[in-house]
Amino acid sequence: MVMAADSTKTDFDGLNDQYRPELLAHCYRMLGSVHDAEDLVQETYLRAWRSYGKFEGRSSMRTWLYRIATNACLTALDGKRKRPMPTGLGAPSSDPEGALVQQPEVPWLEPVPDAMVSAESTDPATIVASRESIRLAFIAALQHLPPRQRAVLILRDVLKWRAAEVAEMLDMSAAAVNSALQRAHAQLDQVAPAEDQVVEPTSADQRELLDRYVEAFESYDVAAIVELFTKDAVWEMPPYTGWYQGAENIGRLIATACPAKAPGDMRLVATEANGQPAFGLYMRGDDGVHRAFQLHALDVTAAGVAHVGSFFDLRLFRTFGLPDTLPAEHPPS
Numbered sequence: 001m002v003m004a005a006d007s008t009k010t011d012f013d014g015l016n017d018q019y020r021p022e023l024l025a026h027c028y029r030m031l032g033s034v035h036d037a038e039d040l041v042q043e044t045y046l047r048a049w050r051s052y053g054k055f056e057g058r059s060s061m062r063t064w065l066y067r068i069a070t071n072a073c074l075t076a077l078d079g080k081r082k083r084p085m086p087t088g089l090g091a092p093s094s095d096p097e098g099a100l101v102q103q104p105e106v107p108w109l110e111p112v113p114d115a116m117v118s119a120e121s122t123d124p125a126t127i128v129a130s131r132e133s134i135r136l137a138f139i140a141a142l143q144h145l146p147p148r149q150r151a152v153l154i155l156r157d158v159l160k161w162r163a164a165e166v167a168e169m170l171d172m173s174a175a176a177v178n179s180a181l182q183r184a185h186a187q188l189d190q191v192a193p194a195e196d197q198v199v200e201p202t203s204a205d206q207r208e209l210l211d212r213y214v215e216a217f218e219s220y221d222v223a224a225i226v227e228l229f230t231k232d233a234v235w236e237m238p239p240y241t242g243w244y245q246g247a248e249n250i251g252r253l254i255a256t257a258c259p260a261k262a263p264g265d266m267r268l269v270a271t272e273a274n275g276q277p278a279f280g281l282y283m284r285g286d287d288g289v290h291r292a293f294q295l296h297a298l299d300v301t302a303a304g305v306a307h308v309g310s311f312f313d314l315r316l317f318r319t320f321g322l323p324d325t326l327p328a329e330h331p332p333s
Contacts, residue, residue: 025117030073032083034112044069067169082143083109086236086243094242096253101241108238111297113320114272131275133158141192153184219263226251230304237310271320273297280322290326292317
């Protein structure tokens with residue numbers, strides 16, 4: 001019996017790494033929080049381990065784990081508020097020279113590191129589809145859906161499951177699944193922004209634009225920063241409730257509210273979030289040390305930077321594998 005139990009545990013443990021990234025992506029789409037998604041993946045594997053001996057193989061192991069994960073997410077979402085971005089609060093764009101108002105009690109949407117949810121595939125179409133399904137705009141739009149509609153849309157549109165499979169997982173009829181999907185599409189059509197053509201991450205144009213982005217911020221050159229943005233670009237920065245539209249307004253916000261005073265006060269470290277380029281921004285203190293300040297996730301289009309989600313949750317730096325402080329650029333000899 002001990003040998004059988006050990007063999008079962010070995011079989012189960014072998015599945016851990018195989019499915020973890022895609023389950024984390026699934027829970028993230030459902031919850032809008034990378035930290036909550038990590039907890040729910042752990043809960044999924046705990047529930048699966050406890051009932052692994054009863055797994056009869058009538059469905060694939062992957063389907064079985066998704067069933068557990070989806071129901072765990074639905075339980076976690078019961079009675080919870082949606083996770084918005086500031087643009088999702090319903091208020092008009094803000095005065096860039098007005099007071100900044102925080103609401104730290106709001107469960108804000110969080111970005112997710114690409115490294116945690118990236119698809120292990122060499123197929124360009126698969127990679128693009130995976131990237132698009134975790135973009136910040138899509139995750140923010142999902143927050144407008146009731147949890148079960150959200151689950152149906154993700155399972156049907158993202159994972160491409162058949163209506164009968166979703167119906168069995170969620171204890172619904174196939175007709176109810178199709179009806180829920182139709183309502184979800186109608187809701188997303190109302191809240192999802194129109195997307196410009198996105199420059200591919202490997203393009204020379206995007207690399208050049210991102211280099212200019214780093215240079216402009218690290219030089220604290222507001223005029224150069226303004227030139228990077230599209231005419232109707234949006235800047236938002238939870239836990240602050242305001243959001244700012246238009247390149248000139250974004251420039252005014254940075255000129256008046258940013259604590260940087262001179263070139264060199266800000267340093268940027270590149271990373272990737274939600275299938276988008278991202279940067280950890282570090283601000284120099286009075287002691288000369290650059291400390292974690294905010295994390296930028298950029299939506300880059302052919303016309304320029306169309307959106308920046310600037311997140312002040314410093315826990316994200318460690319989630320993204322970024323240090324709390326940066327070493328001096330020119331250490332003493």
